[in-house]
Amino acid sequence: MESTRWVVMGVSGCGKSTVGQALAGALAVSYVEGDQFHPPANVAKMSAGIALDDADRHDWLQTLAGQVHGARLLNQGLVLGCSALKRKYRDQLRLADPALRFAHLNGARELIAGRLQARVGHYMPPSLLDSQLHDLEPLQEDEAGVTLDIAEAPETLVGHILASKISTR
Template identity: 45%
Template sequence: MTAQTGVADEAAAAAQVLVVMGVSGSGKSTVAALIAERLGWIFVDGDSFHTPEHVAKMHAGHALDDEDRAPWLARIAAWIQHRLEAGESGVVVCSALRRAYRDILTRGSRRVRLVYLEGDKALIAGRLAARQGHFMSPYLLDSQFAALEVPAADERPITVGIGEPPQAIADRVVARLAAETGPRSETE
């Protein structure tokens, strides 16, 4: 193995992806973009993986079913896998409300972390009512909370309340990641 190959292997092994999750209106896109900016990582909004038909369905106030979600989750999972294989860290937004969906995204990898943006229904409903131009109908909030399975401890989520400004939330996540990583010696 050459020195360059060893460095590339180390970079690939160090790469990680954060999946910023929660119900619609919790601030996922805003917070995820701020986290990616602070860390210098690639950012993508999972909504960009939806088909135009599914966007229209949600805009009309109809929830997606598992058949609708399957190809969407597969596209996001492929993006995550590609980042890890390329040795590039990234941040992706995905509601990932159910454990089964998160399992598709993480594939059991410890290099994929969940960031769960937790908030109460009244706060989020107020945000959705004020939102302009988003395809997600505020009428779907009840179905989102009904579907939500809060991440379990074995999923190693970073759970952050959404009561603070997005910049403070992003700072909390970045600080938590730094604390978990800890200082590294030059021999690592």
């Protein structure tokens, strides 16, 4: 049984849910959609086109860290879809599992903006993309994970993640 825990990260519209669900399926582990854990106040704020700040994200990240910690305690694999935009957010998640790995889905602003425009039924408006890109801190050399180009097909991205047996980038 696979016991690696992954965070599929990136800005809204980069494909976290699609790639994360496919990765979880390939690993035969649970997928946790981080967006489902936002409190109503965060959803309302984003729906109104107001970017979340560090204080807004703190308790949400603690809840997600609890999901990771629970899987770690049971020695179970897990895939979490979470923006994890800043190093300090990833550090907060890593406190729950020092072996946590990250798959950063990265791509051109134009591609992501187009995906956001085409998306229906999501509370995150395309107008917040630039604030997310501004906050985004790419994975650093000492962070376990891989950075991937979202111009590739989701199945290809999953293959790259599965092939990455690295302890650091």
